[in-house]
Amino acid sequence: MLVLAIATVVDRATPVPRGTTVLGIDIGGRTEAEAAAALLAGLGDRLAEPVPATVDGTLISVDPAAVGLDLDAEATAAAAASGWPHPLRVLFGLAHTVEPVIRIDEGKLEASLRDRVGQIAGAVTPAAITYDGLTPVAQYGAPGRGLDVPAAAAALRAGWLRSDQPIALPLIEQQPTPPAEVDRLLAEFARPAVAAPVTVTTDRGEFTIEPAAIAASLVMVGKADATLTPAVDEAKLREAIADELEKVELKPETATVKDDDGKERILASSAGLRVDLERLSRELISVLPEPAPRTLAANLVRTQPPATESDLAAQGIVEKISSFTTYFQPGQARVRNIKLIADEVDGAIVKPGEVFSLNAYTGERGYAQGYVDAPVIQGGRLVNSVGGGVSQFTTALFNAMFYAGLEDVFHKPHSYYYSRYPAVIESTIFYPSLDMKFRNDSPHSVLIDTSYTNSSLTVSFWGTKRYDISAEWGPRRNITYPPRIELTSPDCIPTSGINGFTQDAWRIFKVNGKEIKREKFTHRYQPQPNFVCVTSKPPADEGSNGGESSGGGSGADEPGGGQL
Numbered sequence: 001m002l003v004l005a006i007a008t009v010v011d012r013a014t015p016v017p018r019g020t021t022v023l024g025i026d027i028g029g030r031t032e033a034e035a036a037a038a039l040l041a042g043l044g045d046r047l048a049e050p051v052p053a054t055v056d057g058t059l060i061s062v063d064p065a066a067v068g069l070d071l072d073a074e075a076t077a078a079a080a081a082s083g084w085p086h087p088l089r090v091l092f093g094l095a096h097t098v099e100p101v102i103r104i105d106e107g108k109l110e111a112s113l114r115d116r117v118g119q120i121a122g123a124v125t126p127a128a129i130t131y132d133g134l135t136p137v138a139q140y141g142a143p144g145r146g147l148d149v150p151a152a153a154a155a156l157r158a159g160w161l162r163s164d165q166p167i168a169l170p171l172i173e174q175q176p177t178p179p180a181e182v183d184r185l186l187a188e189f190a191r192p193a194v195a196a197p198v199t200v201t202t203d204r205g206e207f208t209i210e211p212a213a214i215a216a217s218l219v220m221v222g223k224a225d226a227t228l229t230p231a232v233d234e235a236k237l238r239e240a241i242a243d244e245l246e247k248v249e250l251k252p253e254t255a256t257v258k259d260d261d262g263k264e265r266i267l268a269s270s271a272g273l274r275v276d277l278e279r280l281s282r283e284l285i286s287v288l289p290e291p292a293p294r295t296l297a298a299n300l301v302r303t304q305p306p307a308t309e310s311d312l313a314a315q316g317i318v319e320k321i322s323s324f325t326t327y328f329q330p331g332q333a334r335v336r337n338i339k340l341i342a343d344e345v346d347g348a349i350v351k352p353g354e355v356f357s358l359n360a361y362t363g364e365r366g367y368a369q370g371y372v373d374a375p376v377i378q379g380g381r382l383v384n385s386v387g388g389g390v391s392q393f394t395t396a397l398f399n400a401m402f403y404a405g406l407e408d409v410f411h412k413p414h415s416y417y418y419s420r421y422p423a424v425i426e427s428t429i430f431y432p433s434l435d436m437k438f439r440n441d442s443p444h445s446v447l448i449d450t451s452y453t454n455s456s457l458t459v460s461f462w463g464t465k466r467y468d469i470s471a472e473w474g475p476r477r478n479i480t481y482p483p484r485i486e487l488t489s490p491d492c493i494p495t496s497g498i499n500g501f502t503q504d505a506w507r508i509f510k511v512n513g514k515e516i517k518r519e520k521f522t523h524r525y526q527p528q529p530n531f532v533c534v535t536s537k538p539p540a541d542e543g544s545n546g547g548e549s550s551g552g553g554s555g556a557d558e559p560g561g562g563q564l
Contacts, residue, residue, distance in 0.1 A: 015081035020096045022076055023161050028096070032081050036073035039100075043161065047071060051156065052166040055113075055147075058120045059166055062156065066112040068105025069156055075101040102157045109156075110149045110224070117171070121145040126222035127177035129190045131215035136190035138183065141176030146224060148172040177222040185220065189230055189289050193218060196292035198284065202275065202300050204248040213240035214288065230288075232281035235370055249274050252305040272303040305347070315349070316444025316464040322403035323460040326396045326420065330454040334374035334389025338457055341365065341393045342450040349447050350440040355409055356448075358394060359435040365390060366431075375493060376430075384491065391428040392420075393457060394436050397448070398427040400459040401438045402507060404446065405467040408519075409437035416498050416528035424505035424523045425471060442466055467509045467516075474504035482527040488534050497530030 016035045020028035025042035027035035040047070050061035051069070064070065080098040117123070124144035129136050152169040159167040194211040217237035222228040238245065252272030276299040287294045312318075328335055341362060350356045365371045365387045374388025391414065398411055402425055411427035412434060427436045440446050446463035482497030507519040 016077060017080075017096060020080050020098055022080065022098050022100050027077065027080060032074070032077040035077040035080060039071070039073045039076060043071065046161060051160055052164070053156070054166045054168050055117050055120045056145075056171060060113075060116055060120075063112070064160075067109040067156070068103065069109075069160060070103045071161070072101040072103055100161070102160060104153045104156055106149050106153050109153055110147060113147055113152075113169075117147045117169075118144070121171050124174040124176055124224070127179075127182050127228055128222060129182065129186055129220040129228075131190075131194070131218070134194045134211055134215055136186055136194070138179075138186050140179045140182055141222060143173065143175050145171045146174045174224060175226055177226050177228040181228060185228060185230070190218075190220065192290070193230075193288035196294060198287060198294045198296060200275075200280065200296050200298045202248045202298050204273070204300060207241065207244035207247050209237075209241055209244070209284070213237065214284075216240045230285055232284055233368065234277045234281050235368060237281060237284075238277055239370060245275055248300065252303050271305070273300040274303045275299070276301045312445075312447065312462075315351070317349070317447045317462050319462065319465055321405075321446070321461050321463050321465045322400045322469070323458060324396050324399035324403065325456055325458045326392055327456045328389075328392060328420075332374065332389075333372050334392070337365070337371050337374060337387055337389040338393050339452055340370055341390045342452055342457060342459075345393075345397070345448055346450040347447070349445050351445050352440055352443055355437055355439045357435055357437045358397065358429060359431050362431075364431055384493070387431065393450075393459070394429040395421050395426040396457055396459040398436060398438075399425060400448070400461050402471070403469045404461040404463070405442075405469050405507075405509060406446070406461075407439040407441040409439050411436045413523045413525075415526050417501070417525040418498075422471075422505075423473060423476075423503050423525075424521050425507075467511060468513075470508045470510070472506045472508060474506075476501040476503045478502045478524070480527045482530050484530045484532060486532045486534070492531065492533035494533045495528055495531045498525075498528040500525045500527035 015032055016028055016030050018028040020026070020035075022039055023043065025039055027038045027042075030038060047070075048064060050063055053060050053062050062069070076098065079101060114123075122144045124146060125142040127141035128139045130139065131137065148170040155167050155169060159165075194215050197211060198209040198214070200207050200209060217233050217240050219231045219233050220228060250273040253270040280296065280298045283296055287296060328338065344362045345358070348356070348361060363369075367386055371387045371390075373384045373386055376385045376388040394411075398408075399422065401408070413424060413426050414421070414428045417423060428434065429436050442463060444464040446461050449460045449462060451458050451460075478501060480500040482499065484497070502522065502524045505521045507521070508515055509517045509519075
């Protein structure tokens with residue numbers, strides 16, 4: 001026994017006992033930190049690989065990052081260090097298996113797989129109350145099946161990293177909100193809600209939320225647990241009462257850089273005032289069932305500009321280093337999307353060494369964020385989908401980056417060529433799968449300044465100028481011609497057809513008039529088919545106006561898996 005005791009004391013000099021394995025990886029004879037590192041190194045790329053799974057017999061893949069599926073290596077190593085085996089195992093270094101500590105986010109799991117599971121299993125149709133004008137309309141829904149989230153999470157924790165076999169994700173029957181509850185909510189809330197306006201008072205005066213604005217911003221859709229709770233969509237409410245809010249709000253003066261009588265300068269900044277719609281939305285729900293007159297008090301919160309004058313100067317943001325303008329036809333649905341994303345990006349500051357991701361910066365660009373349907377390219381043809389048109393902004397942003405001389409990290413030109421964009425030097429985007437990224441490889445910060453008119457969009461970069469940038473294009477080659485394809489689908493959008501080709505472009509860097517380097521970009525455009533619809537429609541506008549840039553170039557937009 002003395003020998004065994006001595007062996008145990010000696011072995012505990014390294015907290016994880018010899019012979020300890022996790023998922024077949026030996027982490028024994030190490031400190032906890034060393035054991036955690038060895039475990040992560042042993043698993044390597046497997047931690048990020050899609051996980052095969054089945055839903056009702058249908059094979060799907062689960063993205064670990066999307067569902068918060070993660071191995072807690074530190075907690076696993078700590079468990080290995082605290083759970084010592086029998087001394088004989090320690091003495092002879094016999095194998096001792098420790099279960100990995102695996103985390104998963106059940107909320108992310110449900111959200112990530114909701115649509116796919118619904119397609120396979122037949123999702124519940126949620127009950128809802130919508131408005132036809134100011135008349136509430138009940139929709140009672142229908143039963144269906146959904147993911148058994150706790151059981152599915154347990155199955156993924158138990159099966160992940162142990163086998164290449166698909167993990168079966170269980171389902172449960174789901175019911176919509178009971179019709180009686182829908183009828184009660186219709187009578188007690190939905191009808192009174194739009195029976196009268198709501199007067200909102202602030203320190204700077206008052207404004208009115210009319211019944212039409214209430215109907216436009218109320219969301220009454222049943223949840224997975226069959227509850228149906230009214231809520232106010234803040235973005236929709238702000239849009240519906242935008243004119244009223246102007247009576248009491250003050251916009252902050254952004255400390256951006258502008259041209260003033262031909263001279264470059266930095267404008268001083270000042271704070272603004274904005275109605276606290278998050279709080280107002282919650283309190284609005286409480287007064288909507290009440291009879292008129294209905295009054296609420298709202299808070300005005302101070303909003304700061306992205307940066308102050310001294311902030312910008314300290315970061316080297318002192319002059320315009322590039323600018324690019326692209327044009328569009330006024331009045332199209334896509335124009336709303338272009339202006340919306342331009343407003344989101346306006347004033348963004350990218351610090352030295354940082355990578356700017358357009359998708360990460362704006363987040364999802366869907367109906368909830370105010371984006372609308374417009375043509376995009378999916379499956380090789382034009383279809384209407386939310387966010388169409390934002391590729392025109394993406395191309396303008398890419399060109400401003402191009403002529404600023406910053407590092408291209410990732411972009412993808414359109415599948416088809418559109419003459420409103422400069423060939424090769426353009427980019428599409430599609431959330432979340434297709435991004436546009438660049439790195440600020442300069443020693444100074446850069447500021448992205450956006451502006452637009454009814455028919456144009458301009459993106460400018462401000463910072464400290466390093467290069468004079470120009471572009472050159474090679475001849476088009478490998479010309480291919482568009483096939484003629486007849487479509488019978490009711491959502492068909494006709495096109496005239498566009499030739500495909502391959503072309504090279506070069507970005508040329510100069511300092512004091514001397515070329516110091518050049519970068520080559522090459523892209524192959526596919527021929528866009530001449531889609532002919534069974535019903536006559538005018539060909540979709542593909543744009544003809546090129547953009548202008550300080551470096552000499554033009555601008556455009558796209559689909560093909562991207563948004564035009």
